[in-house]
Amino acid sequence: MKVIQARRERQDKISKLMGDYLLKGYKMLGECCDVCGTILLQDKQKKNYCVSCQELDSDVDKDNPALNAQAALSQVRERQLAAQSTAPSQAPEMNEGPSSSQASVSVPLPRPEHCEGAAAGGRALLPPPAVPSPSPPAPTPTLAPTRPPVIPQTAGLQPVLQEAEEAILTKLRWATNQLQSSASLESSIQLCSLIASCANSLRSLKELSQ
Amino acid sequence: MLPMEHLHLEHVLQTVCVLESVVLRSFGPEGGQVLFTRDTGQAMLSRSGTRILTALRLEHPLARMVVECVLKHSTVTGDGSKTFILLLASLLRMIQKTACKEPNVSHTYNSRETAEASTARHLADKMLAFALEELDDIIAMGVVPYGCCLSWEDFTAKTQLPTCPINHCVQKLLASFFHSRLGRTHCDFISNLTCEMLTHWKFKSDLPSSLLQFVNDNFSALHTPVSGFPISCSRLIEGQVIHRDFATPCPQADHQPVKAVVVTGCLQPKLLSAGEVLVLGSGEQGREENSRKESSIVQFTAWAERSLECVIAKLQSLGVSVLLSAVKQSAAVLALAAQADMCIVECVSEDELSLFAQLSGATPVSDCWMIEPEHVAALTFCRPILLGAHRYVHVAFHDSEERITVKPCSLVICGPGEGQTDQYACAFQDAIRMLLSTWEPIDITATTASKKTLQPNKSTCLHVDNQIVKASPFQQCVLEPGCVIPAGGTFEFLLNHALLQHGSSCSISDDTIMGAPAVSQLFANALLSVPRNIYFYSLRRFLQTQTRLLSFIQNHSHPFSHVYKQEHNTIVVQGRGKSECPLEEGKLINHCCGETDVSSQVFMSDSGLESVSCKYQLLVAVLQCVSSLLHVDTVLHTHTALHTPSRRLADISWEGTEDEAED
Numbered sequence: 001m002k003v004i005q006a007r008r009e010r011q012d013k014i015s016k017l018m019g020d021y022l023l024k025g026y027k028m029l030g031e032c033c034d035v036c037g038t039i040l041l042q043d044k045q046k047k048n049y050c051v052s053c054q055e056l057d058s059d060v061d062k063d064n065p066a067l068n069a070q071a072a073l074s075q076v077r078e079r080q081l082a083a084q085s086t087a088p089s090q091a092p093e094m095n096e097g098p099s100s101s102q103a104s105v106s107v108p109l110p111r112p113e114h115c116e117g118a119a120a121g122g123r124a125l126l127p128p129p130a131v132p133s134p135s136p137p138a139p140t141p142t143l144a145p146t147r148p149p150v151i152p153q154t155a156g157l158q159p160v161l162q163e164a165e166e167a168i169l170t171k172l173r174w175a176t177n178q179l180q181s182s183a184s185l186e187s188s189i190q191l192c193s194l195i196a197s198c199a200n201s202l203r204s205l206k207e208l209s210q
Numbered sequence: 211m212l213p214m215e216h217l218h219l220e221h222v223l224q225t226v227c228v229l230e231s232v233v234l235r236s237f238g239p240e241g242g243q244v245l246f247t248r249d250t251g252q253a254m255l256s257r258s259g260t261r262i263l264t265a266l267r268l269e270h271p272l273a274r275m276v277v278e279c280v281l282k283h284s285t286v287t288g289d290g291s292k293t294f295i296l297l298l299a300s301l302l303r304m305i306q307k308t309a310c311k312e313p314n315v316s317h318t319y320n321s322r323e324t325a326e327a328s329t330a331r332h333l334a335d336k337m338l339a340f341a342l343e344e345l346d347d348i349i350a351m352g353v354v355p356y357g358c359c360l361s362w363e364d365f366t367a368k369t370q371l372p373t374c375p376i377n378h379c380v381q382k383l384l385a386s387f388f389h390s391r392l393g394r395t396h397c398d399f400i401s402n403l404t405c406e407m408l409t410h411w412k413f414k415s416d417l418p419s420s421l422l423q424f425v426n427d428n429f430s431a432l433h434t435p436v437s438g439f440p441i442s443c444s445r446l447i448e449g450q451v452i453h454r455d456f457a458t459p460c461p462q463a464d465h466q467p468v469k470a471v472v473v474t475g476c477l478q479p480k481l482l483s484a485g486e487v488l489v490l491g492s493g494e495q496g497r498e499e500n501s502r503k504e505s506s507i508v509q510f511t512a513w514a515e516r517s518l519e520c521v522i523a524k525l526q527s528l529g530v531s532v533l534l535s536a537v538k539q540s541a542a543v544l545a546l547a548a549q550a551d552m553c554i555v556e557c558v559s560e561d562e563l564s565l566f567a568q569l570s571g572a573t574p575v576s577d578c579w580m581i582e583p584e585h586v587a588a589l590t591f592c593r594p595i596l597l598g599a600h601r602y603v604h605v606a607f608h609d610s611e612e613r614i615t616v617k618p619c620s621l622v623i624c625g626p627g628e629g630q631t632d633q634y635a636c637a638f639q640d641a642i643r644m645l646l647s648t649w650e651p652i653d654i655t656a657t658t659a660s661k662k663t664l665q666p667n668k669s670t671c672l673h674v675d676n677q678i679v680k681a682s683p684f685q686q687c688v689l690e691p692g693c694v695i696p697a698g699g700t701f702e703f704l705l706n707h708a709l710l711q712h713g714s715s716c717s718i719s720d721d722t723i724m725g726a727p728a729v730s731q732l733f734a735n736a737l738l739s740v741p742r743n744i745y746f747y748s749l750r751r752f753l754q755t756q757t758r759l760l761s762f763i764q765n766h767s768h769p770f771s772h773v774y775k776q777e778h779n780t781i782v783v784q785g786r787g788k789s790e791c792p793l794e795e796g797k798l799i800n801h802c803c804g805e806t807d808v809s810s811q812v813f814m815s816d817s818g819l820e821s822v823s824c825k826y827q828l829l830v831a832v833l834q835c836v837s838s839l840l841h842v843d844t845v846l847h848t849h850t851a852l853h854t855p856s857r858r859l860a861d862i863s864w865e866g867t868e869d870e871a872e873d
Binding site for chain 2: 011012014015016018019020022023025026027028029030031032037038039
């Protein structure tokens with residue numbers, strides 16, 4: 001139904017464009033375009049012109065991933081969804097904990113604006129958050145950070161690091177408490193991964209302060 | 211083998227949709243105008259559908275065919291070319307939708323496309339048959355009761371009877387026509403001018419259609435376009451204007467009446483034409499032959515001149531002082547006539563001469579040897595007139611007995627530029643054509659007449675209630691001449707409602723897509739595209755108008771029931787929600803002007819009026835065009851032009867863009 005609707009709208013658009021050209025002085029020929037079957041127009045310089053091929057986006061090309069970023073993206077998403085439901089997920093590399101399949105759906109879906117650049121450049125660009133977010137399915141970074149860690153002056157660094165450490169330890173404690181009282185497998189797995197990432201962050205903080 | 215192209219339904223639809231998108235934006239009273247420019251820099255604004263369509267450069271054969279249909283329709287009714295294209299497009303869309311849904315599977319076809327094409331063709335034929343047989347009944351029953359009949363007597367609001375509502379007059383009909391054609395500024399002035407002109411030309415005893423036919427046929431001789439003045443300078447002048455100047459100086463003739471003679475040939479006998487051999491009288495003289503021959507030629511020319519002098523003398527004896535000639539006269543004739551105090555007008559066009567002959571009662575002279583008194587016309591005056599940049603001959607006729615009430619008058623149409631003046635003149639003529647098709651009595655063909663008298667109760671199409679007066683329900687359900695209805699989509703809404711009712715009341719056994727209910731439903735849905743496009747700027751207006759009309763129909767399902775009771779004291783049919791009251795002949799409708807109640811007056815006092823019979827003819831023409839379009843199967847491309855229709859269109863002044871080379 002949507003296809004019929006889309007086709008009708010496209011035909012309406014074609015008719016409107018052709019009407020505009022006719023009013024501008026183009027000539028309507030008796031031939032049709034070989035590619036799409038639309039009636040050809042001829043301008044005053046005797047050049048033939050097909051409205052749908054040269055102006056509107058093609059009906060068919062928009063589904064070709066080689067020509068369209070959106071199509072490529074939808075193809076990637078489809079593949080990811082298919083892969084996640086069967087194989088273990090491409091979890092973050094710091095996840096040495098129990099194999100978390102559906103839990104850490106922390107594979108962030110690539111966003112289109114990033115992927116446009118990805119199609120051009122080829123690098124994924126999700127910067128890692130400095131502090132892991134408090135929500136249980138922690139969207140921890142999986143891919144390599146682009147930003148090289150900036151090393152501010154040592155004087156200003158210490159209080160910041162201390163604050164970070166405290167926050168992480170608080171979270172660690174909370175997660176441990178939760179883990180002891182948790183009854184479901186899913187939440188336990190998630191809490192374990194949270195603890196693991198907290199530990200990792202603490203390690204990085206210690207490295208920074210040295 | 212000539213290259214062939216098979217046509218599919220989509221091609222046809224696409225062609226028509228493109229034409230629709232071209233005219234769509236100028237459609238309706240709120241529509242815009244199209245600016246035409248030429249390479250020379252001249253520009254013109256126009257809203258006329260025929261002008262827009264003929265200015266497009268179209269080489270596609272289907273598109274040309276459609277434009278030709280539109281032009282032909284427009285020469286008959288004078289209006290409705292954009293509506294034609296709109297209805298055509300929406301009908302084709304509905305047919306395509308229906309055909310794609312269920313192609314007729316009872317036959318075997320090569321492909322789905324041919325199945326669809328054949329279904330579409332059958333649908334179109336069915337609709338055309340339906341329109342030719344039943345549409346006028348449906349219109350007479352479902353639409354005409356809500357309109358009214360204009361009587362030919364009341365032209366302007368001033369001559370209205372006090373009982374008649376002020377809106378119902380010919381002037382109002384013309385005003386709404388000119389409003390949509392020329393814009394709102396001058397429509398009242400121009401419609402007043404047209405009414406004045408028609409009043410002057412009215413023959414008391416004649417039908418309006420003969421008068422309008424006369425004006426339409428002679429319109430080119432009855433109007434003078436003058437460019438360079440504002441349109442408010444347009445006026446009527448008495449008599450006739452002959453669009454030529456005097457060839458010899460016009461003497462100041464004070465005595466009345468001025469006598470004139472129309473001459474169709476050359477007064478002076480032609481000496482020698484190409485290809486002729488003049489054999490002069492041979493004498494028995496031998497050696498003097500040469501000199502004799504020379505003198506023979508001289509004698510011949512002398513004889514020719516003497517005969518010319520005789521003709522002029524004869525004319526003088528009859529008192530003739532003006533000669534209107536269809537051809538160019540020779541210098542000798544001009545000289546002799548000037549000597550004899552006669553003025554000559556040369557190269558007058560045939561239309562003008564025939565009009566002159568009709569108005570003056572004098573027959574044109576065919577043989578200049580026999581000039582009788584019956585060839586002499588009596589004029590009140592014959593003098594030059596300066597209109598714009600040209601000098602013309604202005605004549606006025608003596609009142610004769612048979613046309614005592616007719617004051618012949620001629621229209622001077624002014625406009626700022628040549629193109630605009632031409633547009634105004636075309637608008638005038640189209641208005642006359644529109645009036646002509648409104649008042650033309652719809653001739654009932656033999657089949658429909660027999661159907662009406664033999665089958666008073668067509669049980670397939672209407673409920674046969676035993677209360678219905680069976681005697682003559684259908685005998686006089688015809689479209690009365692002069693029927694009008696408020697403009698603004700009213701006709702389409704009412705007809706839509708009537709068609710849906712007709713479809714639902716038809717026999718339910720015929721349930722296929724080719725059945726009568728489906729056909730009328732398809733037609734009804736296609737009709738709604740017209741008011742939808744009139745109100746394109748506001749969907750709310752469209753819905754409001756529709757609901758208002760439908761509620762009016764529900765409340766007043768017997769618009770003339772009380773009139774019927776008062777006038778004829780008979781039992782009224784109590785159909786539920788159906789306007790089925792059998793209409794008596796004409797009388798009822800003519801009473802409607804005075805007897806309708808207040809609410810229907812409110813209903814009528816909308817913007818403008820339009821003619822019902824024009825709309826009916828438009829619908830039939832559109833259906834015929836649809837049917838012929840869908841019957842086209844294949845296009846053969848020939849290398850030489852079979853005929854050159856574009857040359858024919860070159861008469862229109864703005865056709866300069868269409869100078870494509872025929873390959």
